[in-house]
Amino acid sequence: MTTLLDQTLASRFFRPIDVQASRLLARLDQGQCTELLIITACCSWSTGQGHTCLPLSAVPGLLAETELDSTPFQDQAVLRQRLLASPMVGQPGEVRPLVLDACNNLFLYRLYRDEEVIAQALRQRAAGSKEVAAAEATRLLDQLFPAETAPAAIDWQRAAAALALCKRFLVISGGPGTGKTHTAARILALLTALAPGTLRIALAAPTGKAALRLQESIRAAKANLDPHLAGTIPDQAQTLHRLLGLHSRRSGFVHHAANPLHLDLLILDEASMIDVPLMAATLAALPAACRVILLGDRDQLASVEAGNLFGDLCGDGTLRWSTRLIEQIQPLIGQHTIPLATGERTDLLADSLVILHTSRRFGEESGIGALSRAVNTGDPEILEAVLLQEKPDLHIEEGTGPTAPLWLREQIETCFLPLFTAASPQEALQKLGRRRILCALREGPAGVEGINRLTETLLRRNGCIPLTERVYRGMPILILRNDYGLGLFNGDTGILWPDAHGTLQAWFPLENGELRPLGLARLPIWQTSYAITVHKSQGSEFDQVLFILPQEDVPILSRELLYTGITRAREALTLVCRRDLLHRAMQRRVVRYSGLNEKLRRNGNAPEAFTV
DSSP states (O other): OOHHHHHHHHHHSSSHHHHHHHHHHHHTOOOOOTHHHHHHHHHHHHTTOOOEEEEEEGHHHHHHHTTTTOOSSSOOOHHHHHHHHHHEEHHHHHHHHOEEEEEEEEEEEEHHHHHHHHHHHHHHHHHHHOOOOHHHHHHHHHHHSSOSSSSOOOHHHHHHHHHHHHHHHEEEEEESOOOOOHHHHHHHHHHHHHHSSOOOOEEEEEEEHHHHHHHHHHHHHHSOOOOOHTTTOOEEEEEHHHOOBBSSSOOOOBBBBBOOOOEEEESSSSSOOOHHHHHHHHTTOTTTTTTEEEEEOSSSOSSSSSSOOHHHTTTTSSSOOOOHHHHHHHHHHHOOOOOOOOOOOOGGGOOOOOOEEOOOOTTTOHHHHHHHHHHTOOOOOOOOHHHHHTTTEEOOOOOOSSOOOOOHHHHHHHHHHGGGGHHHHHHHHHHTTTTEEEEEEESSSTTHHHHHHHHHHHHHHTSSSSOOOOSSOOEEEESSSSTTTTBBTOOOEEEEEEEEESEEEEEOOOOOOOOOEEEGGGGGSSSOSSSEEEEHTTTTTTEEEEEESSHHHHHOHHHHHHHHHTTTTEEEEEEEHHHHHHHHHHHHHOOOOSSSHHHHHSSSSSSOOOOO
């Protein structure tokens, strides 16, 4: 087995950490389970692919890719019995390196524990509902959500606000422009106005970019509210890592179950980017009575790290409120009857979900909106109809060919020449935020590395970049690794610019909108970022986007990646892609193995006891 595993490592299928983990457990197992060596490597590998668990049913197919013998892994019942005979594998409730649940999903213990922490915390908050003083609540809802003269349908933003009054946990999902932060601002006004005392509130997001956008959106929404109501709304957002507190010399957070945050309400934006370990740490650090509201887009890419948290919370996106909740909410909503699927079920979280569909940014005439909706349908005829339309905000290019054509060079120069005419790092970052190039891949001529090289070549020819300098004024950079001591995180964007003494520094935006300089020698690993991957663009939006896909099909191309890249554009999108490849990618869905969905919707109203 070890020889076969070494051969597999040479083929670069398993990572070194997967092999080392498997050898360690096999050594501790002392030969009691011969399948443990390979199954551990597979389980560890799956976490690197974004899964929180590995179904035993998936093991034979996985081994077929490695050219290892899958015969001992074909019979799940026998394999389960063999694994549970090992002291390295336990069942739920046991503390072992690996946990095998009743659904035959195999977990690393830390991820099983994290899912249980999340499930317990959310099920406790989702259970039951609070009685509301309907008369006062309705008066405030009428003020915050003025009704149209003859509304044609339910105002789902108002419904979300009404639900926030009744539930300690709320999930609001919607695409760009559907009013998630607009609704969140009004929820804040509603809850603070009806609270008997002062509420302790925090606004947070998983990245600095997302925190800045949340802050800007809340402030813009406050400007349209009655000053008496707007004055009670907090508008200072921060990253989740900053909220939880960072230890400068050791891992973990300052705030945890034994040292919780003093909060009554936490609003988390861009929740689709939050991975399972970070959400578990967040919920463990909250008091049991603290309300939690998650904002996100269920159709976006899942988090880069393990899990599909927001997707698991939203399910298939169908609202199935209980009859009891509908009876409670109906007087607060207005004249329209709530048209939802109801019935007896044990899904506690169904009463905590609201989906916003109406986009105020992308109207019926928007090519960007039409393309994003077509991609989400997965219907080739709808997609083709959109591609045949001529919309001013949408342009489709079939491809770049073997060399960069003139139109691509012109696009690149239009995007980035303004960086070198800026008068300050703040102005340069503002200009960088207006136009951006997104790529599906990191490598290759159509990937981030190729487009960044091409961009620098063009800018050097234009005289913007000195021929002999590797780092230079106006160079955009992207942080690739978290540095808790510096408060820099994977995905943070900065600009290189000289300080008052002429020394080149890296300037990064703070949550308050100001910039802070850092010496280049202090920075964690980073890369040039004229072009960034779609994954790195999550939490950001740009006025104009050039979205480049490779000329050949690769597994990373998916419906979620297309949708996420398309919806980063606010005003104009140029999509570079072969039409047949676009159709193929639209049909491919991202699959994340997870046990969280089952834990969240476990039968019975009381969550299992679990020690954090």
